Amino acid sequence: MYLSTEELSLLEYVYDAVDRDLSKRVDLEGAPFNPAAIDAAWRRLQSAGLLELASGMGDFKITHYGLNFVSELRAKRRNGPARTAKLRLALIHWLYERHLDEDQPGSTEQFLSSNRSQFAGQRFSEHETAKAARYLKSAGLIEGTQVDQIDHLIRPSLTPDGVNCAESEKSVSEFLNSSTPEGGTTFNVRIDRSQNVAVGTQSDFTQNNTSGIDPAILAQLMHFATAARQGVPSYGLDEGQQVEVEQLAGELEAEATGDTPDRGRLRRLTDSLIVALAPAAGSALGGIVTSLGEQAAAAIGS
16 A cells, blocks of 8 residues: 555554554644644545544544554564665666666765655665665666765766666566576586576685685685575575575675685674575575585584
């Protein structure tokens, strides 16, 4: 159900005021809303079965449906992976609209005032928007200038791959993992007797570091992280789970290839990625990648 900003604000105000007590009445006379906006909003909410007029004095009660609606909405907002997936794709679609209009924005900060900058009725923050923009740039989907002291990208635009992503009708995660990157070796797993899945592995990993960690162990961690990330489309995970696996794999890759990788952080990221892969561990491919993770965890130690 679509609710306007005013309607959702009013509904959540009543929800907070009743504190899950369906019999409690709320007087909106002192509520921090424009009186004209309240009148239109409560009528719409009443029509939708979310609020009901408790008396002729202008006080309201929330319905059981309204209580569940807000509870589910707030639970959805707390779903970090789903929120991140929505934000990344929203940024791609926003830039695609600018691409079609030949209207390049001055900064990704302008996204915040667009009609695409909400998730579950809540605005994306400036920090998470800037972080998503940097991720999309690192993934080769958007380009723009990064200036010191400024989090947002200046004069952002879609790359050719970004245009393809927007037109693919896929999530960013699905698009990035829709084909096996060139280079490296592959292993093939047959699933359900008909589907072959190829996942790239690291066969040429080299690194100079001063961490004291055996480079062979770092290569093993990279092998696991890369296999986990490239296998995402074949695990049968939902979009939120895909994003979580992708994020953890990316963080593990970044830590393993850094100048001074931290053993404790490597172990924590490896363990977290194994847990994120757990829903896929029963499949042939998921089982193989999970096994790679367990071997990597044993190698890095505690």
